[in-house]
Amino acid sequence: MKNQKAVKLGILGLGVVGSELVSQIVKNASKIQMETGVSLKIEKIYVQTLHKTRSIDTTGLPLTTNIKDIISNPSINIVCECMGGSGFKLTRDYVLEAMTNGKHVIMSSKKALAKFAELLLITANSHNVHLKYDASVGGGIPIAKVLEHTFKGDKLLKIMGIFNATSNYIYSKMFKENLSFDAALKMAQDKGYAENDPTDDLDGYDSLYKLIILTIFGMNKVIDPSLLVPDSFAGINIKDMKYAEELGYCIKPIAIIKHENSTIEYKIGPCLIPSEHIIANTFNNYNTILIEGENNGDLAFYGQGAGAKPTASAMFDDLMNLLVSPKLKKKFPFSLIDRDIITKYQSKLYWRFTVKNEVGVLSSLTGILAENKINIEKLIQKDEQQDGIEIVLLTSMADTSIAESILYQLNESGIVNNAVIPFV
């Protein structure tokens, strides 16, 4: 071909995602050339150690342990960041320097992106480079590409979904196989769906970072992660899943943000969702991302939330789109979210109590709730257990912190509160 444009690529990291990305680029070499008219060359791949067993054969690959060979290399046009867990501050620094040196960047590290979004976006805008990020949220779900090309005349009111594949795998196994949280976690670890130390997935921060990234690109709003606090996904009880099912609901590891009337409301944690909801049928390592627009109503996107192949495919597609449209059409507009507009998440609540089988105890419970203006919509008395009678309640709109404020009163009356879970 004549006049073929040459583009040089630098790749940061050669873990499972980086290796898969290299494979896809090599495998599709002629397709890239044909469809984009670009002669693409992997110029350098940054690794921490040269000699290490990897998932691909590295013979002939241009490995380097000097990061400057990529981020300060004037011949490199595009940088793909596949640093994974190699330190989010380092990732930020590398991405910033690459952009400052005029390189487009395709990111996969959600933590670095969510925590330093403002700085990264300002830098991308001021150096007229693309910052692509589809691989950082929802694995192979092309949510960023959708947000880039849709909702042009619409306004996004809500983003919600199941973003953490590990928690969802655990919840799915609990529900389907009637397992305790710990037993399902063990199973997830055995199958490679959870780390030996599962904290990062279960403490809710993985979902929080993804929610922040989606809010940036869907609503053009940057939220400092330190302004949000997730609930933990850990420790959910199979009993509550079963009781929820009887009521027509599932318990799922949810993240949700609503932006209406100049306020932001959010929740990250276990939530009840109607069993017939599109999100309810998201099982195992799958994710579903739902966005609600004024004109479009609900749109939902379902796919594998993690895994080297879907994640690398998301990066490969970003790369192809960048090769076809390298010119930055416009700077990315965004504004910062002020902490004052973030309000508490309000919803109906599910409660489970254990009460002594004594005269007047139910009257105490309902009395305490009434005193605190909590309106009971449904009360179900379950069979007697060893430690008392179980009571399941659904109450009307409130925020979950109301539970803490009445704990003392409940304890005084011999009522144990086992669970308070919001609805979506």
Place this chain on the structure above:
Amino acid sequence: MKNQKAVKLGILGLGVVGSELVSQIVKNASKIQMETGVSLKIEKIYVQTLHKTRSIDTTGLPLTTNIKDIISNPSINIVCECMGGSGFKLTRDYVLEAMTNGKHVIMSSKKALAKFAELLLITANSHNVHLKYDASVGGGIPIAKVLEHTFKGDKLLKIMGIFNATSNYIYSKMFKENLSFDAALKMAQDKGYAENDPTDDLDGYDSLYKLIILTIFGMNKVIDPSLLVPDSFAGINIKDMKYAEELGYCIKPIAIIKHENSTIEYKIGPCLIPSEHIIANTFNNYNTILIEGENNGDLAFYGQGAGAKPTASAMFDDLMNLLVSPKLKKKFPFSLIDRDIITKYQSKLYWRFTVKNEVGVLSSLTGILAENKINIEKLIQKDEQQDGIEIVLLTSMADTSIAESILYQLNESGIVNNAVIPFV
């Protein structure tokens, strides 16, 4: 702004979709200018009658009853086709002439697109114009934008989903409210989800056209619609929905195409799908489109399948993307599907029979199936009805036409076959 590029738009049709599109363009005038750098002007709107009550105020709108004012007007750059049910051959002719005259076209009419895809694509390619079509499939679901920007290194193996909002509304009402097909159809008509003559939605051709369009843009394969025959969505029995539910399945109005090993297998009609499948939780007027890639696994997209606002939003987004990237990057590559590679859809089958309560009749039934090499996986005997005992069977892989071939044998033995439904 200086040096603003001016683009002139022609709109064909001012029904509910055309009117909503005009509204969105007017409402977002300054946004269009700011985000695309283009000064967009609605130059002409083609209508059949000037004086007619419409859903928007037409005062000041540049209406014309002369189609040439748009499709042969050298000053018009982009044509939005919102002809709806105004005749698919006329739509084809208008679109062809517009493209031949160098105009980009954003289409919404699925029948014209599906039936004349080859001619339309050849014309778009030879005149170097864009042919956008996201509004023709799945209303507000941005499936075309996804297919345009993803799966660059992947191969699509399967497309399936619920594409017809009317049938899905009827099936949903039947299932949730325990109604007969006719009662649910009446309800759909009363609510405006079905036409007085619902043939076009219920005979399966609406889904067939959408499946063909998705196959074009997802697999780059054009199939002549006359090579495919849909089953009707009408006449499904609530009994079968309830029996399917007991077995862990839903019955949904499905369209599916698989492309593997150089063969094409398809089915359009009622199908059983596991109740836990992401598609199973698609109710009322919503659609879900699922695509399966070699690398990406399953991806599914859910949203309102019809309605003026979602459909017009899809066209508005196509328009905005076109204004940002007017240059055609490459011609659309496609090939024609040969009729020889289309094979019969094979799946497990669900059967419902009524048999007389007599000695040996069950033995006759199982005997006839065995003779025809139909392997029974599950047999459930239901309560006795007025006309006999109901038997529900699940059998292993076969195509539904096998039922027809044994009807005579069954009748001879006093066995009535009430339903044969494939699985997905």
